[in-house]
Amino acid sequence: MQAASYNYPTRMIFGPGSRAQLGALLKAEGKRRPLIVTDRGIAGLPFVAEMVDTLKSEGLEAAVYSEIQGNPDKPQVTQGVDAFRAHQADSFIILGGGAALDVGKVIALMINHPGDVFDYEDGNPDVPPVDKEIPFNICVPTTAGTGSEVGRSSVISDEKHVKRIIFDARMMPPLVVADPELTVGLPAGVTAATGVDALSHSVEAFLAKGYHPMADGIALEGIRLVKENLATAVKEPTNIVARGNMLMASSMGATAFQKGLGVTHSCAHALSAVCDLHHGTAIALMLPACMRFNAVALPERMVRLQAAVDTTMAFDVWLEQFNAELGLPSGLAAVGVKEEHLAALVEIAVKDVCHSCNERAVSAEDFEALFREAL
Numbered sequence: 001m002q003a004a005s006y007n008y009p010t011r012m013i014f015g016p017g018s019r020a021q022l023g024a025l026l027k028a029e030g031k032r033r034p035l036i037v038t039d040r041g042i043a044g045l046p047f048v049a050e051m052v053d054t055l056k057s058e059g060l061e062a063a064v065y066s067e068i069q070g071n072p073d074k075p076q077v078t079q080g081v082d083a084f085r086a087h088q089a090d091s092f093i094i095l096g097g098g099a100a101l102d103v104g105k106v107i108a109l110m111i112n113h114p115g116d117v118f119d120y121e122d123g124n125p126d127v128p129p130v131d132k133e134i135p136f137n138i139c140v141p142t143t144a145g146t147g148s149e150v151g152r153s154s155v156i157s158d159e160k161h162v163k164r165i166i167f168d169a170r171m172m173p174p175l176v177v178a179d180p181e182l183t184v185g186l187p188a189g190v191t192a193a194t195g196v197d198a199l200s201h202s203v204e205a206f207l208a209k210g211y212h213p214m215a216d217g218i219a220l221e222g223i224r225l226v227k228e229n230l231a232t233a234v235k236e237p238t239n240i241v242a243r244g245n246m247l248m249a250s251s252m253g254a255t256a257f258q259k260g261l262g263v264t265h266s267c268a269h270a271l272s273a274v275c276d277l278h279h280g281t282a283i284a285l286m287l288p289a290c291m292r293f294n295a296v297a298l299p300e301r302m303v304r305l306q307a308a309v310d311t312t313m314a315f316d317v318w319l320e321q322f323n324a325e326l327g328l329p330s331g332l333a334a335v336g337v338k339e340e341h342l343a344a345l346v347e348i349a350v351k352d353v354c355h356s357c358n359e360r361a362v363s364a365e366d367f368e369a370l371f372r373e374a375l
């Protein structure tokens with residue numbers, strides 16, 4: 001029997017309209033001055049102004065930091081720490097998609113911890129101790145994909161645009177408010193791509209090395225929820241049941257991937273670094289080829305994935321059909337990836353930490369073959 005280290009579960013307030021509870025939840029912790037961390041796109045939406053007004057009417061003084069755009073990087077973190085100090089904030093509401101949640105979690109970490117953000121990178125042998133207070137934070141996701149609200153890590157890009165994973169068990173937010181009403185404005189393309197990312201988290205976690213039956217169980221139900229709800233969320237954006245089930249499936253995927261991810265995420269991280277592809281799009285394009293690669297090593301697990309989506313097709317074939325139904329592109333060439341990118345893609349994918357959890361070992365030659373197959 002293998003040893004394991006779990007952090008389950010996160011306290012979560014779930015449901016349409018649940019954002020109305022934010023003020024009461026902060027006050028219950030004795031907090032009065034939250035900093036709302038969000039991205040530039042979200043900051044202009046009516047629900048942010050509404051949130052600030054509602055908090056004010058409840059006696060809380062909220063400020064907004066919204067300098068997050070594109071891939072999360074170190075300056076966004078440093079400026080956020082400054083904004084927290086300038087507001088004399090005592091807590092965070094971290095609001096947005098994966099980028100905003102990732103940056104917000106690292107800002108919270110860096111308020112009382114010394115040194116450079118990248119000192120806290122996963123795998124650094126000299127990582128400083130995370131033993132000081134991390135200010136109380138509530139994560140409020142506005143996309144259904146990354147599930148960063150229940151995760152213990154954040155992805156932050158360095159100066160060379162390489163995505164580095166900042167990790168500590170204490171980075172897991174203490175409280176999540178998951179309100180599906182905040183996701184109804186997502187465009188169809190983003191809904192589809194982020195939804196397939198959520199699916200991939202459950203799939204890769206289920207196939208990852210290691211003993212974790214709790215993760216496996218959550219992953220299989222997460223996969224079923226995506227299969228049953230994603231196409232509806234894409235076609236009927238205001239369908240709150242489909243939106244709610246996707247938001248839940250997203251949290252479940254990220255809860256499951258405490259077990260680990262796999263080869264698909266290493267490929268996707270390389271595609272984002274080299275070709276600036278959206279993470280979910282990269283995942284959708286790589287997933288079928290990566291599942292063919294994994295099926296050789298894990299035939300029994302593939303049968304269980306087929307059962308989770310209730311198909312008699314091979315799982316990789318089902319994935320291709322699902323991508324098409326969602327209107328996602330097929331083939332990396334269609335999104336501008338070229339033969340000349342292959343060397344750089346392989347170099348970054350090999351160094352990426354995710355494929356260390358893949359049951360079947362992945363060599364540089366394997367990565368090249370996978371990118372070629374997906375072209």
Ligand SMILES: [Zn+2]
Pocket residue numbers: 146197200201265279283
């Ligand atoms: Zn992902």
